[in-house]
Amino acid sequence: MIRDITLGQYYPADSILHRLDPRVKLMGTILFLVGLFLIKGWAGYAVATVFLFAMIRISKVPFRFIVRGLKTIFIILLITLVFNLFLTPGDRVLVQIWKLQITDKGLNTAIFMAIRLIYLIIGSSLMTLTTTPNDLTDGLETLLGPLKKLHVPVHEVSMMMSIALRFIPILLEETDKIMKAQMARGADFEHGNLIQRAKSLVPLLVPLFISAFRRASDLAMAMEARCYRGGEGRTKMKPLAYARRDYCAYGILILFLAVIIALRVLL
């Protein structure tokens, strides 16, 4: 189940999208999301669809990999769909079930909202699938750099993020191990009512927390031993630098946004 979450998972491949500067991809994702909310009417969605599928093709990430990420938001998707479908007032009633009615406008909104949500998820997973966690945090750190002046601990937050990303697989493995060890002592994680099940998690969660704290204190010591003293005076092994392709990418993004806005104004 945990493995189905593609959001935040990197898919190694060699594509232009993978090689782009993480700042471009972060900004690109934001611009794409803004674009999605500016869209009005079918023509805009058609442009977004073409754009998104072109990106997926370029990224060389298998399509089923991207779709897998949608599974986790299926419930949210369903709820939005139902709400929009039944609760939007409109001019023409298409279907009437008891007190609920589906109007032409409702159907329209429901479909658009669903597409918007799906594209939103696909768009952002495409970024995380093509960017290593480290690049991602590096990109964030640089983009948010100006906030340092406002005493926002940008470096610390991005360091925390990259460490968290490194330890997620280790802690998942550990969870599996402790679970098995407690099952060997007769623990039952699968049966019983909600309260019993919640209680049965104690023998899993306590060791997991203790282990996480132990690892954290070990890691803090190891970082100190390797001369870590915060972001000041630090150099970078892989400093971010824009290449020509990055400027091209920015160009394409602005073009995309311009087309969306033009369609919104003109149509």
Place this chain on the structure above:
Amino acid sequence: MSIVLEHVSYTYSPETAYEIHALKDVNLEIPDGQFIGLIGHTGSGKSTLVQHLNGLVRATSGHIYFNGEDIYAKDYDMRRLRGKVGLVFQYPEHQLFEVDVLSDVCFGPKNQGLSPEEAKERAREALRMVGISEEYEKQSPFELSGGQKRRVAIAGVLAMEPEVLILDEPTAGLDPKGRDEILDEISYLHKERGITVILVSHSMEDVAKYVERIIVMNQGEVLHDGAPREVFRHYKELESVGLAAPQVTYIVHTLKDKGFDVDGDATTIEEAKETILEAFRKKGRKL
């Protein structure tokens, strides 16, 4: 009364790119009361194998019988099996969670459905077996020393009164003193209580010193199965799969090659000492 494995195979992530055959057609019989050493390099399948024995991992194909009953039969009580076949994982102290030592050891027996009094009775008995005295009962398990924590964790499995005790590298990370204490206690349990013990270990010296039978795993298959003397006779083959024989085995072998009249199968310090002294005696030396 025994564990029997028939054609047991296990595949990780079948039919994907990550497919790994962790066990391949394993056939074994583990009779009551044996002290068995299970060796193999990392990734040889030994950890997967022991997790099959108490039903934590289900074989992709094949059968496992515990005391004659098929553990994969529809109405087989898997949780009862886990009480009968106790499995102590690597670094078992990482599973401790209760507020005090006694409650932690009670966890297993309580899960078996025993009353709080019975569970406590069992827990006290188990703690005594591993040499943790009563004064520690009310202490937090997290305040104990590394070796003590590990013994409390082992007691947590012993308190379920298993007929078979499996330990996955019980001495990993301990110092020589802690290692000897734990191995001596396990050996005592085996002798006094007649528990079947399966010891997974990387230390050939420990295995040679304690066990009566060695099972060697390699790439998911049983490579050798026999008494230590017989298994370590194949030390060259063991080396080719990333293992080794005890140091003394190499010494007696080299001596034999150099013309000493010694028993090349010696695997412990004691055996090596005897056979070397005997060789000198045969030459008329008074020793």
Place this chain on the structure above:
Amino acid sequence: MEETRMEDRQNMIQADRLAYNYVKYDEEGREKETIRAVDGVSFEVQKGDFVAILGHNGSGKSTLAKHINALLTPSEGTLWVNGMDTSDEDRLWDVRQSAGMVFQNPDNQIIGSIVEEDVGFGPENMGVPTEEIWQRVEESLKAVNMLKYRHHSPNRLSGGQKQRVAIAGVVAMHPKCIVLDEPTAMLDPNGRKEVIRAIRALNQVEDITVILITHYMEEVIYADKVLVMDDGKVVMQGTPREIFSQVETLKSYRLDVPQATLLAWELKKAGLDLPDGILTREELVEALCRLY
């Protein structure tokens, strides 16, 4: 006065009556007891030496090790690392850069999500220019024979490989000395061999001073010098041969001796005229052949 200071500077490490106390608190935060983890230890380590520290858990050897990297500073006495007093806060980062540290658990000391990025972490912290970081990373990974894994994720490596990455991470900081706190305790025999091979290469080829804390006696026989700790004190000091000829004393500290040494000692007790301090099986076989 001037003369002794000159002498200090020739040693990589010099400890003078070093002691470390820590206070245990009870649940209400009151002082419960003071524990003297290191109790007046004096020793020296010369540049380029390979020194092994033995002792059972709780003997104070890990606490001592953390002093060399200035993760801890002495409660009493003084410790000089490469001529610098570790209590001098102005020199803290110089001390940490001269004496790198490798810990027991390989998972808990790797920071980067990619091998080469982890090795670059130390130099980044030191403010080394980008180009030089790349150079150092490549050299260090080569020194521990891990260059071909540079683009891998640490999570997919074996224990021995992870530990070698951790060592490379320290080597990239160009230290004069590396302290390894039970680096092989969590590894399988093959992983242990890989790591020890890498450590010996650093000592012999790069001339880095090595301080190795271990429980495995087979790893000690290559050392130039062995310190045995018990109850916070250094109780034995000498070459491996000198230390391992005292089998009974070692046993009283609940320590092992190499198998060959133990067998030689047993045979000697039974009346064979073997020399003291046999360390390897080759030595034992040779000595026995002479008698046969």
